[in-house]
Amino acid sequence: MEIKVLRDALAGQKERADEVRRRLAEKGIPMVNLIGGPGSGKTSLLERTLERLAGQRKIAVIEGDVETDRDARRLQRFGIPLMSVNTGGGCHLDSDTIERALAELDLGGLELIFVENVGNLVCPAEFDIGETAKVAVSSVAEGDDKPEKYPLLFREAKAVVLNKTDLLPHTDFDKRAFFERVDRLNGGLPRFEVSCRRNQGLDAWVGWLEGLTPSAPRHV
Amino acid sequence: MEIKVLRDALAGQKERADEVRRRLAEKGIPMVNLIGGPGSGKTSLLERTLERLAGQRKIAVIEGDVETDRDARRLQRFGIPLMSVNTGGGCHLDSDTIERALAELDLGGLELIFVENVGNLVCPAEFDIGETAKVAVSSVAEGDDKPEKYPLLFREAKAVVLNKTDLLPHTDFDKRAFFERVDRLNGGLPRFEVSCRRNQGLDAWVGWLEGLTPSAPRHV
Numbered sequence: 001m002e003i004k005v006l007r008d009a010l011a012g013q014k015e016r017a018d019e020v021r022r023r024l025a026e027k028g029i030p031m032v033n034l035i036g037g038p039g040s041g042k043t044s045l046l047e048r049t050l051e052r053l054a055g056q057r058k059i060a061v062i063e064g065d066v067e068t069d070r071d072a073r074r075l076q077r078f079g080i081p082l083m084s085v086n087t088g089g090g091c092h093l094d095s096d097t098i099e100r101a102l103a104e105l106d107l108g109g110l111e112l113i114f115v116e117n118v119g120n121l122v123c124p125a126e127f128d129i130g131e132t133a134k135v136a137v138s139s140v141a142e143g144d145d146k147p148e149k150y151p152l153l154f155r156e157a158k159a160v161v162l163n164k165t166d167l168l169p170h171t172d173f174d175k176r177a178f179f180e181r182v183d184r185l186n187g188g189l190p191r192f193e194v195s196c197r198r199n200q201g202l203d204a205w206v207g208w209l210e211g212l213t214p215s216a217p218r219h220v
Numbered sequence: 221m222e223i224k225v226l227r228d229a230l231a232g233q234k235e236r237a238d239e240v241r242r243r244l245a246e247k248g249i250p251m252v253n254l255i256g257g258p259g260s261g262k263t264s265l266l267e268r269t270l271e272r273l274a275g276q277r278k279i280a281v282i283e284g285d286v287e288t289d290r291d292a293r294r295l296q297r298f299g300i301p302l303m304s305v306n307t308g309g310g311c312h313l314d315s316d317t318i319e320r321a322l323a324e325l326d327l328g329g330l331e332l333i334f335v336e337n338v339g340n341l342v343c344p345a346e347f348d349i350g351e352t353a354k355v356a357v358s359s360v361a362e363g364d365d366k367p368e369k370y371p372l373l374f375r376e377a378k379a380v381v382l383n384k385t386d387l388l389p390h391t392d393f394d395k396r397a398f399f400e401r402v403d404r405l406n407g408g409l410p411r412f413e414v415s416c417r418r419n420q421g422l423d424a425w426v427g428w429l430e431g432l433t434p435s436a437p438r439h440v
Contacts, residue, residue, distance in 0.1 A: 038257040038341045038370060039362025066342055068368055089372065091311055091342035119369070120340055121258045122286055122311035141361030141384065142259025148288055149339070150258060152309065164361065170390050172417070197392070 013128070017095035018217040020102065020130025024113070030212040031113040033129055035153055036137030037146075038119035041163040043071045044196035045137060045205075046114055052206050054078045057111045062101045064093040064118045071116060081105055092123035095130050112209065121146070125153035132215045133158035140164040140173045147181035154182050159190040159208060166195040233347070237315035238437040240322065240350025244333070250432040251333040253349055255373055256357030257366075258339035261383040263291045264416035265357060265425075266334060272426050274298045277331045282321045284313040284338045291336060301325055312343035315350050332429065341366070345373035352435050353378035360384040360393045367401035374402055379410040379428060386415040 024031055034042045046061060053059060060081040063072040072084035083101045085093065093115065105113075115131065117124040125134070136157040138146055141164055147154045154160065160182055168175065175193075182189055190208055194201035244251055254262045266281060273279060280301040283292040292304035303321045305313065313335065325333075335351065337344040345354070356377040358366055361384055367374045374380065380402055388395065395413075402409055410428055414421035 037259060037339065037362075038366055039359070066370060066372075070365055070369060089342070089346065091340065118342065119257065120311065120342055122309070122338065122340055123343075126309065139259070139361060141359060141387065142257075145290055146258055149285060149290060151287060167361065167387065167390060170387060 013095050016099050017128040017130040020095055020099055021132075021215060021217045023102065023107075024130065024132070025214045025216055027107050027110065028214060029107065029110050029113055030132040030214045031115060031130065032209065032212070033115045033117060033124075033131035033134045034137055035117045035121070035124045035134055035157070036119065036139070036163075037121050037142060040119070040137045040139040040142065041196050042116050042119070042137050043074050045161060045163060045194070046075060046116060048194075048196045048199060048202050049114075049206060049209065050075065050078045050080065052202065053112070053209070054080055058109050059112045059114065060105050060110055062093075062098065062113065062115045064097075064116060066090070066118055081110075087118055091118055091120050092127050093117050093129055094127050098129045112212070121150040121153055125150070125156050132212055136160045138162050138178075140167045140171055143172075144174045144178035144181070147178065147185055151185050154185045154189070157186065157189060159192065161192045161194060161205060163194055163196055165193050165201065166198045233315050236319050237348040237350040240315055240319055241352075241435060241437045243322065243327075244350065244352070245434045245436055247327050247330065248434060249327060249330050249333055250352040250434045251335060251350065252429065252432070253335045253337060253344075253351035253354045254357055255337045255341070255344045255354055255377070256339065256383075257341050257359070257362060260339070260357045260359040260362065261416050262336050262339070262357050263294050265381060265383060265414070266295060266336060268414070268416045268419060268422050269334075269426060269429065270295065270298045270300065272422065273332070273429070274300055278329050279332045279334065280325050280330055282313075282318065282333065282335045284317075284336060286310070286338055301330075307338055311338055311340050312347050313337050313349055314347050318349045332432070341370040341373055345370070345376050352432055356380045358382050358398075360387045360391055363392075364394045364398035364401070367398065367405055371405050374405045374409070377406065377409060379412065381412045381414060381425060383414055383416055385413050385421065386418045
């Protein structure tokens with residue numbers, strides 16, 4: 001008898017995800033949902049990306065965190081619209097939260113929105129927040145077995161960024177094995193090998209971002 | 221009207237955690253709940269620990285994973301009782317699962333149980349699984365801001381292991397800042413700096429483990 005309540009809640013989430021997608025499609029704004037473990041380098045990736053794009057494109061960022069606005073503060077120097085969303089213990093962002101965050105942003109003229117999800121490889125992959133693309137951010141230091149251990153994210157992603165390639169000589173990370181595992185889950189997934197610390201490999205990633213167009217609603 | 225159901229569910233979780241604790245206390249077995257992000261090195265820490273202890277102490281390991289039994293397989297060489305628990309998408313272990321895992325283990329003569337939680341800094345910190353001690357496993361590669369960003373784990377932990385110290389020369393990790401942040405959340409928390417890759421710093425950690433005694437039930 002309780003199943004009805006649960007169903008409605010999930011349906012509401014999907015409806016709101018589609019509402020977000022519809023709104024962004026109308027305005028022509030793609031939204032990229034960055035998902036990765038704690039310390040995989042999502043904020044560093046945003047910093048390097050904004051260094052390249054913030055002068056040319058109108059970009060906004062929604063920063064999801066359990067607590068604190070540390071990540072958002074790291075991006076203040078770019079002078080772009082920033083929303084810091086604290087989940088208060090929650091391990092992922094949902095479409096409800098994103099809808100409310102978008103309501104606070106002036107969408108007019110925006111050309112790209114980034115969402116940095118809570119540092120977590122599990123739950124954020126399960127939630128449709130109305131994004132154009134989920135992007136898996138993985139770090140060399142995490143080990144090459146992560147695609148196999150957290151397969152949903154790599155299946156759902158529209159691109160994978162392997163960060164901290166500067167650590168390759170100092171770890172046992174097997175790059176070929178990593179990408180073979182990714183391919184088995186999601187063949188042909190665009191991949192970008194970057195070192196945010198050394199500022200390497202980012203142009204291809206930025207090129208991929210430039211090609212993004214907002215997607216149409218899915219669930220209706 | 222649904223609140224009653226939720227309350228009962230949470231109460232049940234706590235009761236089971238205490239049931240687990242009571243059972244382990246009777247048998248004199250401490251249980252250590254290892255919590256850390258994906259790739260922080262929880263399984264490597266277990267490998268190094270078992271290399272030191274598996275010959276002298278009767279140890280069992282419960283390996284929690286979203287999917288696969290990769291981590292459990294890495295420990296097979298020690299010839300100890302191993303339980304692989306797949307959460308099927310779930311982002312943490314709960315006391316219910318642990319109770320069922322313990323029912324499958326022969327507890328007679330066991331002297332220590334490790335639980336390796338799902339790679340996640342958020343939800344595993346919220347759940348009492350009847351452990352003697354939660355241990356936060358953090359990696360140098362994740363950055364020194366993690367205590368501030370995921371404070372609950374560091375507040376709940378009875379020890380913190382900083383792993384991958386071999387990467388210190390290759391990262392911007394500020395060890396002093398990291399431990400100051402830990403101290404602000406949980407003053408005096410025992411800390412262990414280890415490199416599982418280089419097999420360094422593990423004796424103090426093993427010494428701490430040797431001193432553990434099972435805790436009494438909390439919630440009743």
